[in-house]
Amino acid sequence: MKKFTISMIIFCFCIGFSFAQTNNIQQKSQQEISIKTNTNTIEARSGSDCIFSDDFSDSSTWVIDHDADACSLDWEIGTGLEAAGFYPISTIESTTASNGYAMVDSDLYGGEEGGTEVEDSWFTTASAIDLSNYPNVVLEFETWYRSWTYEKCWVVVSTDGVTWPELTPDDEANPSAGIYEVFPGISGEGGAQLDTNPTTWRINISEAAGGQQQVWIRFHWTGTWGYTWFVDDVCVIEQPADDLVLNYGVVSHTGTGEEYGRIPKDQVGSSMAFGGEVFNFGVNNQSGVTLSMDMSDSDGNPITTGETGFTMYSVDGDGYYSVEETDGYIDADESVYFEMSTTIPTTEIGIYVNDFTISSDAEMDGSENFGNNMQTREFSITEDVYSLDGIDVYSDYDVTRMGTGSFTDGTDGFMIMTYYEIDQSTEVAGLEIVLDSYMYTEPLSAAGGEVIISLRDTADVNAETFNPSATIVESDFYMVSQADIDAGMLQIEFDSPESLPAGAYYACVEMYSNNNQADIYILDDETIPQPGMASTIYIPGDQVYSNGTAAAVRLKLGNGENWGNIDINEDVLSTVSVYPNPSNGLININIEDNKDYSIEITNILGEIIILKEINSNSVIDLGMFGTGTYLVKVSNSEISKTERIVIE
Numbered sequence: 001m002k003k004f005t006i007s008m009i010i011f012c013f014c015i016g017f018s019f020a021q022t023n024n025i026q027q028k029s030q031q032e033i034s035i036k037t038n039t040n041t042i043e044a045r046s047g048s049d050c051i052f053s054d055d056f057s058d059s060s061t062w063v064i065d066h067d068a069d070a071c072s073l074d075w076e077i078g079t080g081l082e083a084a085g086f087y088p089i090s091t092i093e094s095t096t097a098s099n100g101y102a103m104v105d106s107d108l109y110g111g112e113e114g115g116t117e118v119e120d121s122w123f124t125t126a127s128a129i130d131l132s133n134y135p136n137v138v139l140e141f142e143t144w145y146r147s148w149t150y151e152k153c154w155v156v157v158s159t160d161g162v163t164w165p166e167l168t169p170d171d172e173a174n175p176s177a178g179i180y181e182v183f184p185g186i187s188g189e190g191g192a193q194l195d196t197n198p199t200t201w202r203i204n205i206s207e208a209a210g211g212q213q214q215v216w217i218r219f220h221w222t223g224t225w226g227y228t229w230f231v232d233d234v235c236v237i238e239q240p241a242d243d244l245v246l247n248y249g250v251v252s253h254t255g256t257g258e259e260y261g262r263i264p265k266d267q268v269g270s271s272m273a274f275g276g277e278v279f280n281f282g283v284n285n286q287s288g289v290t291l292s293m294d295m296s297d298s299d300g301n302p303i304t305t306g307e308t309g310f311t312m313y314s315v316d317g318d319g320y321y322s323v324e325e326t327d328g329y330i331d332a333d334e335s336v337y338f339e340m341s342t343t344i345p346t347t348e349i350g351i352y353v354n355d356f357t358i359s360s361d362a363e364m365d366g367s368e369n370f371g372n373n374m375q376t377r378e379f380s381i382t383e384d385v386y387s388l389d390g391i392d393v394y395s396d397y398d399v400t401r402m403g404t405g406s407f408t409d410g411t412d413g414f415m416i417m418t419y420y421e422i423d424q425s426t427e428v429a430g431l432e433i434v435l436d437s438y439m440y441t442e443p444l445s446a447a448g449g450e451v452i453i454s455l456r457d458t459a460d461v462n463a464e465t466f467n468p469s470a471t472i473v474e475s476d477f478y479m480v481s482q483a484d485i486d487a488g489m490l491q492i493e494f495d496s497p498e499s500l501p502a503g504a505y506y507a508c509v510e511m512y513s514n515n516n517q518a519d520i521y522i523l524d525d526e527t528i529p530q531p532g533m534a535s536t537i538y539i540p541g542d543q544v545y546s547n548g549t550a551a552a553v554r555l556k557l558g559n560g561e562n563w564g565n566i567d568i569n570e571d572v573l574s575t576v577s578v579y580p581n582p583s584n585g586l587i588n589i590n591i592e593d594n595k596d597y598s599i600e601i602t603n604i605l606g607e608i609i610i611l612k613e614i615n616s617n618s619v620i621d622l623g624m625f626g627t628g629t630y631l632v633k634v635s636n637s638e639i640s641k642t643e644r645i646v647i648e
Contacts, residue, residue, distance in 0.1 A: 049235070049237060050140075050235035050236060050237055051129070051131065051134060051137065051236045051237065051238065052129045052234075052235070052236040053233075053234065053235045053236075054125075054233075054234045054235075055096050055099045055100070055232070055233055056077055056099060056100035056101050056102055056231075056232055056233075056234075057099040057100050058100075059077040059078065059100065060126065061125070061126050061127070062077060062102070062123045062124065062125065062126055063123065063124045063125075063126050064076075064077065064122075064123045065121075065122060065123070065124070066119075066120060066121040066122070067120035067121075067166075070117060070118055070119065070120040071109070071117045071118070071119040071120055071121065073104065073106065073109045073117075073119045073121045073221075074104075074121055075102055075103065075104045075121055075122070075123045075219075075221070076102070076103050076104070076105075077100060077101070077102045077103075077123070078100055078101075079097075079098060079099070079100050079101075081101065081103040081230075083103070083105050083107060083108070083227070083228040084105060084107075084108045085105055085106075085107025085108035085109075085110065085111075085227070085228070086107060086108075086110075086111065086112045087107055087227065088107065088108075088228070089107075089144070089146045089193075089227050089228050090144070090197060091144075091230070092142070092143070092144040092197065092198050092230035092232055093144070093197045093198055094142045094198045094230075094232040094233060095142075095233075096232065096233055097232060100232075101230055101231065101232035102123060102219065102230065102231040102232070103228060103229070103230050103231075104121055104221045104228065104229050105228045106119055106148075106151070106221070106223055106224075106225060106226035106227065106228065106229075107225065107226065107227050107228055109225075110224070110225030110226075111225075114224075114225040115224060115225045116224065116225075117224065118150075118168055118169070118222065118223070118224055119221065119222065119223055119224065119226075120167070120168070120220075120221075120222050121220075121221045122156075122218050122219060122220040122221065123218070123219055124161075124216055124217070124218040124219075125216050125217050125218075128161060128213075128214035128215060128216055129209075129214075129215045129216070129217070129236060130213055130214065130215075131209055131210065131211065131212050131213075131215050131236070132211060132212065132213040133211075134210065134211065134238050135206065135210045135211045136204075136206045136210055136238065136239035136283050137204075137205055137206055137209055137210050137236055137237070137238060137239060138202050138203065138204050138205065138206075138236070138237050138238075138239045138281075139155060139202070139203045139205050139217065139234070139235075139236055140200060140201070140202045140234075140235045140236070140237055141200075141201055141231055141232065141233060141234045141235065142198040142199070142200055142201070142231070142232045142233045143182075143194065143198060143199055143200075143201050143229070143230060143231050143232070144194060144197045144198050144199065144229075144230040145183060145186070145193065145194055145227075145228075145229045145230065146191070146192070146193035146194075146227040146228070147183065147186050147187050147188060147189055147190065147191070147192045147193065147226065147227070148190055148191075148223070148224075148225060148226040148227055149188060149189075149190045150169050150188065150223055150224045150226075151169050151187055151188060151221075151222060151223025151224065151226045152167075152168075152169040152171070152181055152182075152183075152187045152188065152222055152223065153181070153182040153183050153187055153219075153220070153221060153222075153229055154167055154179060154180065154181060154182060154218075154219075154220040154221075154222065155180045155182055155203055155205070155217065155218070155219060155220070156178055156179055156180070156217075156218040156220050157178035157180070157205050157208040157209045157215060157216070157217060157218075158178060158215070158216045158218070159178075159208075159209075159212050159214055159215060159216075160214070160216075161214070161216045164218065165177065165178075165179055167179070167220055167222050168222050169187075169188065169222050169223055169224075171222075175205075175207040175208060176207055176208070177208070178205075178208035178209070180203050180205065180208075182201065182203065187223075191545075191546070191547070191548055192548065193526075195398070195526075195529060196398060197398075198230070198232065202281065204239060204281070204333060205217075205236075206239060209236075217234075217236075219231055239281070239282065239283055240281070240282050240283070240368070240369050241282055241283050241284050242282045242283075242284050242286065242360070242362045242363045242367065242369070243280075243281040243282035243363065243369040243372070244278055244279070244280055244281070244282070244286060244289065244330070244358050244359070244360055244363050244373055245278065245279045245280075245281050245358075245372045245373070246276055246277070246278055246291075246356060246357070246358045246372065246373050246374060246375045247276075247277040247278065247279060247335075247375075248276060248277055248375055248529075249274075249275070249276045249293075249354060249356035249375040249376065249377045250273065250274060250275040250276060250377065251272065251273075251274055251354050251377040251379055252272070252273045252275075253267075253268050253269055253272045253273070253344070253423075254269075254273075254421045255271070255272075255273040255341065256421075256531075257530070257531040257534075258388060258419065258421070258530060258531060258534050259377065259379070259528045259530065260379060260386070260387065260388050260390075261378075261379060261380060261387050261388065261389050261390025261391065261393045261394065261525070261550065262379070262380045262381075262382045262385050262386060262387040262390075262393060262554070263379060263380070263381055263382065263386065264381075264382050264383065264384050264385065264386050264426075264557050265347045265348075265349060265381050265382070265383065266423075266424050266426065266557070267386060267421075267422065267423045267424060267426070267557075268344055268347055268381065268423070269423040270343065271341045271342060271343055271344070272341070272342065272343075272344045273339065273340070273341050274293055274307075274310070274339070274340045274341075274342070274354065274356075275310070275337060275338055275339040275340065276291055276310075276337070276338050276356050276358070276375065277335060277336075277337050277338075278291065278330065278335065278336050278337075278338065278358050279333075279334070279335045280330040280331065280332050280333065280334050280335075281333075282332060282363075282369075283332055284332060284362060285329065285330065285331050285332055286329070286330045286360040286361070286362060286363065287327075287328060287329050287360060287361050287362075288328050288360050288361035289312070289328045289329065289330050289336075289358065289359070289360045290308055290310075290328060290358070290359055290360070291308070291310045291312075291338040291356060291357070291358050292306050292307060292308045292356070292357050292359070293307045293308075293310075293340075293354055293355065293356050293357075294306065294307070294354070294355045294357075295307070295345065295352055295353070295354050295355075296352070296353050296355075297350055297351070297352060297353070298350060298351040298352070298353065303345050303346055303352065304345050307340075307342075309340050309342065310338040310339060310340040311324060311338065311339055311340065312324070312325045312326070312328065312336050312337070312338050313325065313336060313337045313338075313339065314334070314336050314337075315335065321336070321337040328360075330360075346381075347381055348381065349381050349382060349383055350380065350381060351378060351379070351380045351393055352378065352379055352380070352381070353376060353377075353378050354376065354377045354378070354379075355374065355375075355376050356374065356375045356376070356377070357373055357374050358373045358374075359373060377528070378390065378393055378394050378395065379393065380393045384556060384557040384558045385432065385554055385555070385556060385557075386420055386554060386555040386556075386557060387432075387550075387552065387554040387555075388418050388419065388420070388525075388530065388534060388535070388550040388551070388554075389418075389434070389523070389524075389525035389550040389551065389552040389554070390525055390527060390528065390550070391434060391438075391439075391523060391525055391552055394525075394527050394528075396527065397525065397527045398525075398526045398527045399439060399523050399524065399525050399526065399527070400523075400524050400526060401436040401440065401444070401521040401522065401523055401524055402416065402521065402522060402524050402537070402547075402551070403436070403444065403445065403511065403513075403519055403520050403521030403522055404449070404511050404512075404513035404516065404519045404520050404521070405444060405513070405516055405519045405521070406521075407539050409539050409540055409541050409542060410539050410540070411513050411515050411516050412511075412512045412513060412514070412515065412540065412602070412631075413468070413510060413511075413512065413538075413540035413629070414510070414511050414537070414538070414539060414540065415468070415508055415509065415510045415511070415537065415538035416508070416509055416511075416522055416535065416536075416537055416547075416551045416553055417456065417461060417506040417507065417508040417509075417535065417536045417537070417538070417551075417553070418506065418507050418534070418535050418550070418551045418552075418553040418554075419458065419504065419505075419506055419533060419534050419535065419536075420504070420505050420506070420507060420555055421503075421504050422500050422501070422502050422503055422504070422505065423502060424502060425499065425500065425501045425502055426499075426500055426557050426558075427497035427498065427499050427500070427557065427558055427559060428455060428494070428497060428498045428500055428555055428556065428557055429493050429494065429497045429556045429557065429558055429559055430453065430475070430491065430492050430493035430494050430556050431453045431490075431491075431492055431507050431509065431553060431554060431555065431556065432489060432490070432491050432553075432554040432555075432556055433451070433453075433489060433490040433491075433492070433509050433522060433552065433553055433554070434488065434489045434522065434523045434552035434554075435480075435484070435485065435488050435489055435490065435520070435521065435522060435523070436521040436522070436523055437485045437486070437488045438487075438488025438489055438523060439488070439523060443485065443521065444519050444521045445480070445485055445519060445520050445521045446480075446485065446517075446518045446519055447480055447481055447482040447484070447485055447518065448479065448480065448514065448517065448518030449479070449480045449511060449512060449513045449514070449518035449519065449520040450477045450478065450479050450480065450511075450512045450642060451477070451478050451480065451490065451492070451509055451510060451511050451512070451520065452474055452475055452476070452477055452478070452509075452510040452644065453474065453475045453478075453492050453494070453507075453508065453509055453510075454471040454472070454473060454474035454475070454508045454510065455471065455472040455473050455474075455498060455500070455505055455506070455507060455508070456470065456471055456472060456505065456506040456508055457470075457472060457503075457505065457506075458504045458505060458506060461506050461536060461544055462544060463543040463544050463545070464543075466538065466543065466544045468510070468538065468540075468629060469629065469644075469646055471508075472498065472500075472505070473494050473498040474494075475492055475493070475494055475495070476495075476641075476642075476643075477512075477641075477642040477643075477644075478490070478492050479640065480518070480520060491556070493556075497558070497559050506536070507553045507554070507555050508553070509522065509553050512631065515607075522551055522552055522553065523551075523552040524547070524549050524550070524551050524552070525549060525550040525551075525552060526549045526550070527550075528550070529548070530548055530549055530550055531548070532546040532547075532548045533546050533548075534547075534548065534549070534550060535547035535548065535549050535550060535551040535553075575591060575592040575593050575639075576589075576590070576591055576592075576597070576634050576639065576641050577589075577590045578590075578632050578634065578641075578643040578645065581643065581644075581645050581646060582645070582646040582647065582648045583622070583645060583646070583647055583648070584623070584647070584648060585621055585622050585623025585624075585647055586619055586620070586621055586622075586623070587619070587620050587622060587632065587645055588617070588618075588619055589614065589617065589618045589619075589620065589632070589634060590617045591614070591615075591616065591617060591634075594615055594616060595615065595636060595638075596613060596614075596615045596636055597613070597614050597615065597634050597635065597636050598611075598612075598613055598633075598634075598635050598636065599611070599612050599613070599614055599618070599620070599632070599633070599634055600632075600633040600635075601620070601622070601630055601631065601632050601633070602630065602631045602633075603625065603628065603629075603630055609622075609625055609630075610622075622645070622647050623647065625647070626647070627647050627648055628646075628647060629644060629645070629646055629647075630644070630645050630646075630647060631643070631644055631645075632644075632645050
C-alpha cells in the first residue's frame, strides 16, 4: 500500500492543537507482539506475475555490504530473524516469512543508550534485471518498519552496478538519479510506523529503470539508532495503465483528525467530516474521478447510498492539500484528498460501517485493478461510553499493549492519556480502562498494582512544564484485583461525577506496579492512524511524549449509576487519614482504632524510603528527602489506603 507525506486532516489537527505539542517527541517504546487481523488490501504478486521476483529463500541472490568508514552494521538475510535491541519491534508477518527475509536491526546496533554513528548499510541484487521491454515498472515488496528521529530508508537503482550514490538521512530523493525515499512522511518521525504488518509497498521506478537492459536494485538503510526495517517478497511488475488507489478513508466527528471508535450520541455534534486520500498509480491520467460513500448499520441495512458530495483538493506549493479542484482530473503519480462535512444521517445507538470507493471514467467496478479502490471505516454511537479506541467495534484490528514494564523508568507513576473533545457540556462519572488480559492469553498485567484515574486540561499536558498533580479531578488509589484481571478491564468512578464544559481534555490513568511486582498493561489500538497527540504517555523523571495511537482509556459520561467496579468500605477507610497535602515536609498519619498498621513510603521511582510500624497517631518528616511526590501506604490485614503526597 502506498503512503504519502501530507494529509489535509492531519494538518488541520496540528494547527488546532499546537498549544500542547511543544517538544513532545515520541519516546522509543518497547513494542509487544500485536493481536490483529489482516487489513492489507493490496496483495503481493505471485512470481508468475512478476518480471523479477525474490522471496529471500536463497541469500546468495543478494550482496550485503556497508560503508566501513561509517559503521559496521550489516543487513541479515535468513529465517527466524528477530529484532533484538533494547526496544524490539515485532517480526515481519510475511506470508512467505518461513522462506527467509531481510532485516537491519539498528536498535540492537545502537545499544541501550543509543549509538552515535550515522549507519550506512545496504543489500543489492547480485545480478542485473532486464527491463528493456518494460518502459513503466514498479518495485513491490512486503515490509514492516517503525521510525525513530534521524533516519531515511532508500531504494536505489543503478544501470551499471558500479555507480552508487553516497546517502545520509539529510539527502533528498532524486528519481532521475535512481534515488527513491521509501517512507516519506514516516522516516524521521519518532514512533511513526506502517499501518499493518506486513504492508505491501510499491515504488514507481520507471524514471530510472524503465526500458533499461541492465538494472540493479539496492535497499539502503541510513540512520542513527533507529528501530528495525524488514523486507520480504521483492517483485518488479509492469505498471498498470489505469490504477487509482484509495490509501485510506476518514470518519472524524471532530473534523480535526481523530477517528473515535465510540461516540456518545450527545457528543456527535452538528456535523461529521468524511474523506479519503487517493493516488493515481497508473500510467494514464484519470478523468471523471469521484469518491463515493455508503453508510450502513452492522446488519448491512443502508443508511445512505452513493454519497458523492466530496470536494477534491490537490497539493499547494507548501505540500498541503488546500487547492480546491473541481474538474475531477488526476495526473499520473499525483495524490489528491477528498473531504465532505455533513450532518450525520443518524444518531441511533449502534455500529456503523462506511464504505468508500474511488472510480474514474477509465477505472470502474470490475476493472482489473479495482481491488485497491475501496476502504472501510467503522464507528459506534453509544449511550455514554466515549472511546478513541475501536476494540470490539472494528472488524479488522491491530492491537498491542503498553504499561509499567514498557520503559526502564516507567514502573511507578507511569501515565497513559487519551484525548477527548467534548462538544456539549456533560458529566463524567469515571474511566473504563481495558487491560491486556482482555485480549492476550498470556497477559502481563497482574493483581496487586494500583492506579489513579484523572481528567486533565490539554493545556497542562506538555513536555516542558508538565505537572503530574495538575488535574481537574482525580480518584483515590484503586488496587487491581484478580477479578479485574479476569474481566480484562477496570471501571473506576470519581467520588462524584465531574461536570465538564465543552472543550478538549485528557483522560489519564496513572499506574504503580511496586517496581514491576504487579505490572499493569493497557491495550493500545493501532488499527487507524491517529494524530500524534491523540494519546500521550508520561515517564516519571522524564517528560510527556506523544504516542500517536488509540490507548484504551475511555470516558464514561453521565452519573455512573449502576456502573463501576470499585468496592471500597468508606467507613473503614475513614479510620485512617494522611495530611496535609501539599506539605512542607511534615505529614500526619491519624488512626482512630489504635490497631497495628504498616507505613510504607516510596518516592516517584518506586524506591522505599521509609518502612515502619505504628499503632497510634504519628508525625513523619519527609523534608530530608527533598521536594517531590511521595506515596504513603497505610495498611494492615483489614484495609490498605494509599495517598499521594506532594512535598513543596
